Amino acid sequence: MGSRTPLFAEHVRLGARIVPFGGWDMPLHYGSQLEEHHVVRRAAGMFDVSHMRPVDVQGAQASDFLRHLLANDVARLTQPGKALYSCMLNPEGGVIDDLIVYLRGPEHYRLVVNAATAAKDLDWMAQQRAGFAVDIQPREDLAMIAVQGPEARAQTLPLLAAPLAERAGGLAPFFATEHDDWFVGRTGYTGEDGFEIMLPAVEAPTLWQALEQAGVQPCGLGARDTLRLEAGMNLYGQDMDEETGPLEAGLGWTVAWEPAERDFIGRAALTAQRERGGLRRFVGLVLEGRGVLRGHQPVLIDGEVAGEVTSGGFAPTLGGSIALARVAPTIGEHCTVLIRDKAVPARVVKPPFARHGKALIELA
Amino acid sequence: MSDIPADLKYTKSHEWVRDNGDGSVTVGITDHAQEALGDIVFVEAPEVGRQVAAAEACAVVESVKAASDIYAPLAGEVLEANAALGDAPELINSSAHAEGWIFRLAPSDASALDALLDAAAYTKVLEQED
Structure with a gap:
């Protein structure tokens, strides 16, 4: 139980x-x-x-601590109440968790972390807080x-x-x-x-x-x-995890590279990834043939496996199947997805698929 | 509690079988199965003319949750697939034992029907699962 x-x-x-x-x-x-x-x-x-965990972070160095802990920059939160989406990275640039952080007041923040990762997140935060005047309170x-x-x-x-x-x-x-x-x-x-x-x-x-x-x-x-x-939103554990970082999960926009001197955990690894290049792309797929896209189905380019579906399913607003997938950078506008040993055609699109009551992408 | 009509035969893998009395049987998934799967969004039926072995995976029902194999309750030849499920797979949810039928089969051995579960035996299977 x-x-x-x-x-x-x-x-x-x-x-x-x-x-x-x-x-x-x-x-x-x-x-x-x-x-x-x-x-x-x-x-x-x-x-x-309620399974998600609010965590209050406050103290004289709460900002400094979170600017070190998170890939996005809480210094962007200039008005009380403002929220920011961020990844919390490991030194290898993998994602420990994704979270929302709200500014509650001067040096006072509330993070909301995922249920399955809450204990791991709190352990990690406890390890990283050394040297910072900060109080961490899971709620x-x-x-x-x-x-x-x-x-x-x-x-x-x-x-x-x-x-x-x-x-x-x-x-x-x-x-x-x-x-x-x-x-x-x-x-x-x-x-x-x-x-x-x-x-x-x-x-x-x-x-x-x-x-x-x-x-x-x-x-x-x-x-x-x-x-x-x-809505094209990532799910931790499926679309990104401790091995797969934000740059290959469509979350590059959440990494605050400026100011260059901010030394957040994972920065060096992400910088190396970016300089090395050849990163896999994180794309949306719309299934054109029959079936339902599901996580871990192989994505093929010209008949060769070139990636996989990370999240897939039936999209009720569109009335067909869609997916998020991580694929080789060579992908064009079309690919196929292996569903029960059959290569079924799919179109490559930029998420989101639907928002505010409306489909943003046509099925066919 | 799910609906288990007395005039049907059943498998442990939650298919139902109706003897049409003309040398053919109709196959679907039980009310219990559709409820466990949730909203059905896609059905891949077997091709007409295909010869299937007993317990062979021959169709796939996909719900919002997952894909599930449907097994042939008897060996035989596929006579017809329910075309209505192409546009309305949700018929399996709303009418698992009637409009939501999946395929018709000509059993190679009609007496094999007798070996399937009756409603009482299938009820016991469900009780053991709980």
């Missing part, structure tokens, strides 16, 4: 299919993953993401609910305490605000507008039920995966 979030009883009450995920027992879907996907593109859905007392979709903000705001609702209503994308122990970010993992809400675990079931009564559809990890895939 895995760990249970403060919302586990809600999932059971709603008839969720529960599956193990990163050491947690989580809802895969509550009946139909496809319907849950569509409701997020068209209206509003909510996800229990196991908090639950997290993501409310996503074009109607998500309007459905959520009336359920927040008045001072928080007023500030949350005025948030620009990729900003957060907080009140008491509630923290609301206009962020997400679906390609839709919405909020991610961190709140005391004991208060989570009440908010969940209020959202449900407001008409927000509970959605499981299945829809979360197809939504993020359509």
Whole structure:
């Protein structure tokens, strides 16, 4: 049996299919993953993401510490509440985890890390903090609910305490605000507008039920995966990992090379990779033949294996199959993918595939 | 609890078999199987005329979650595949035992049908899985 979030009883009450995920027992879907996907593109859905771990980092040298720890540069966070996406690299340039970091105040940050990697991340941060005046506090007392979709903000705001609702209503994308122990970010993992809400675990079931009564559809990890895939967002452990770094995972944009003197962990390795060249490309694929793209299927260029699918599946918004893949730099506009020993034609595209309720790429 | 019609035969790998009484059988996946797989998004049916051995993987059903092999419950020749599944694979979810049928087969040995599980035996298989 895995760990249970403060919302586990809600999932059971709603008839969720529960599956193990990163050491947690989580809802895969509550009946139909496809319907849950569509409701997020068209209206509003909510996800229990309490398995993810908020980690508060503060102290006189919190900025210095995070500027060393992360490949993106927290010095870019010049306004309170602003969020930044970053990889946390090992010295070889591989990805230990990807995370969001919010600026809460001077020398005060909140990171949100993945569930399966949380313990490893905290160990790594504890090793790296030597010499920095910094306090690192994992917040196991908090639950997290993501409310996503074009109607998500309007459905959520009336359920927040008045001072928080007023500030949350005025948030620009990729900003957060907080009140008491509630923290609301206009962020997400679906390609839709919405909020991610961190709140005391004991208060989570009440908010969940209020959202449900407001008409927000509970959605499981299945829809979360197809939504993020359509939105062209990477999944740690599939699209990048400790062996495969950001430059070969479509995450070069998250590496802050300037200022040149900032010595973040992994910088030397990434610099060497960039100078050596020949890096594999991280691309989107749209399947033109019949079937479903899945992780680890070989990608062929002129009949030769030249890479593999890292994340693949059925894209409900497009009505066909799409994938993210890591391939040789020689790839052109077309390739084939080996599905059960058959080479099926696919088109090479630039993700995202869908965002804000609309397909951005035609199937054929 | 899943639906297990008494007039069908079953396999341990969760196919159902209907004896059409004309020397052919119809094959699909059980209600239990479709529920476990989740939303079905693609079906690769066997080619008409193909000779299949008993327990041979001869079709693939892909859900949002994963691809699953479908095994021939009996040896025989494939007579027809359900063309409706090309545009509407979700018929397997909405009607696993009827509109969501996958293929028809002419068994090479009709008596092999008797060796398949009946509804009571299949119910026991499901109970043991839980």
